[in-house]
Amino acid sequence: xxxxxxxxxxxxxxxxxxxxxxxxxxxxxxxxxxxxxxxxxxxxxxxxxxxxxxxxxxxxxxxxxxxxxxxxxxxxxxxxxxxxxxxxxxxxxxxxxxxxxxxxxxxxxxxxxxxxxxxxxxxxxxxxxxxxxxxxxxxxxxxxxxxxxxxxxxxxx
Amino acid sequence: xxxxxxxxxxxxxxxxxxxxxxxxxxxxxxxxxxxxxxxxxxxxxxxxxxxxxxxxxxxxxxxxxxxxxxxxxxxxxxxxxxxxxxxxxxxxxxxxxxxxxxxxxxxxxxxxxxxxxxxxxxxxxxxxxxxxxxxxxxxxxxxxxxxxxxxxxxxxxxxxxxxxxxxxxxxxxxxxxxxxxxxxxxxxxxxxxxxxxxxxxxxxxxxxxxxxxxxxxxxxxxxxxxxxxxxxxxxxxxxxxxxxxxxxxxxxxxxxxxxxxxx
Numbered sequence: 035x036x037x038x039x040x041x042x043x044x045x046x047x048x049x050x051x052x053x054x055x056x057x058x059x060x061x062x063x064x065x066x067x068x069x070x071x072x073x074x075x076x077x078x079x080x081x082x083x084x085x086x087x088x089x090x091x092x093x094x095x096x097x098x099x100x101x102x103x104x105x106x107x108x109x110x111x112x113x114x115x116x117x118x119x120x121x122x123x124x125x126x127x128x129x130x131x132x133x134x135x136x137x138x139x140x141x142x143x144x145x146x147x148x149x150x151x152x153x154x155x156x157x158x159x160x161x162x163x164x165x166x167x168x169x170x171x172x173x174x175x176x177x178x179x180x181x182x183x184x185x186x187x188x189x190x191x
Numbered sequence: 192x193x194x195x196x197x198x199x200x201x202x203x204x205x206x207x208x209x210x211x212x213x214x215x216x217x218x219x220x221x222x223x224x225x226x227x228x229x230x231x232x233x234x235x236x237x238x239x240x241x242x243x244x245x246x247x248x249x250x251x252x253x254x255x256x257x258x259x260x261x262x263x264x265x266x267x268x269x270x271x272x273x274x275x276x277x278x279x280x281x282x283x284x285x286x287x288x289x290x291x292x293x294x295x296x297x298x299x300x301x302x303x304x305x306x307x308x309x310x311x312x313x314x315x316x317x318x319x320x321x322x323x324x325x326x327x328x329x330x331x332x333x334x335x336x337x338x339x340x341x342x343x344x345x346x347x348x349x350x351x352x353x354x355x356x357x358x359x360x361x362x363x364x365x366x367x368x369x370x371x372x373x374x375x376x377x378x379x380x381x382x383x384x385x386x387x388x389x390x391x392x393x394x395x396x397x398x399x400x401x402x403x404x405x406x407x408x409x410x411x412x413x414x415x416x417x418x419x420x421x422x423x424x425x426x427x428x429x430x431x432x433x434x435x436x437x438x439x440x441x442x443x444x445x446x447x448x449x450x451x452x453x454x
Contacts, residue, residue: 051206054206055205055206055209058206058209058210058213059209061213062209062212062213062216065213065216065217065220066216068220069216069219069220070220083386083387083390083391084390085227085228085390085391085394086394086398087228087394087397087398087401088226088227088228089226089227089228089229090225090226091225091226091227094225097225148229150225150227151227153386154386155385155386155387155390156385156386156387157385157386158382158383158384158385158386159380159381159382159383159384159385159386159389160382160383162386162389163382163445166232169232170232170233170234170235171235173234173235174232175231175232175233175234176229176231176232177229177230177231177232178227178228178229178230179227179228179230179390179393180225180226180227181226181227181228181390181394182226183226186398
């Protein structure tokens, strides 16, 4: 037996890990590109309603968000409040905010703005109607009710 | 010949560094892309605006109260039945595309009839009107006058487009029976209705229209409505034709305090 073992000198070739960085870098770049850094602190808590007939926001520079929900800071109570940019605001501030937001965009984006209503599902419609009236008066007509996509139950699919 | 080993830079730590970065981005990434239901608000009304009279039979009335209950066409309804109800409204009395022409039911809109020659006549007259207005625009000098003519051209154009849609629908579906222009779905909610219910109701109504559009599109053209390409000339016609037959007319009344239903 010793005869055979002597003949073959076993040399363990390690698995080359040279390609590992390449793979990891590939993943890294994917996540880097996919990452959207959160640019505003949420001051209101929002649980979105569900809907099936939804569209995605394709161009985020053409979207402006109005958030309505109970404040994160419990000292402010639990009544839903409106958040514009980084501040809690009043409904009456919307007109000025629409103006400012439009002015901060370039000519092409300005006409195609979508005003996204990011609203907690337990909010009463009275508040939202008031907000919508303000948007109408400010000629911000293209709106979107932000909602999480629900699976279509029936239909032709 | 002796093998010479290549001296390599040790790249082992590269993976570690990349992993570190990778983990960071993995943690930071939120994958949810924003989605939602798109709507177009009506422009602010002039103060002297008087709402037009619409026949009750032409309106599919949906009321939502403070308790998130639905009253549809004066009957209580579960939100799960709303889609079927809206479809029934849009198909009732026969549009000759998805539903056969039948005896006219009382509570649903009476269907119109279309004549190809008359549509073509209307299209021609609008085209002539626009041409005429354009020549007027060229010679006009007064700023106010130019504005007035431009406005007229705009309204003429929108009338022309709606007649063109009718023509396309006629070409694709033959003698279809159009909904009257005043037929619409009206949603009215209470100030204390939950936003979730509101979204749900709108979603069901939109789903009803989408499913009808998909159904007719699948039957006629073999693809779904949203697969039609608006940039393509022929598809664009199909889109306009289907929109003409199943228009998305959901109107939103000003919210009321719809306390209880009928006290």
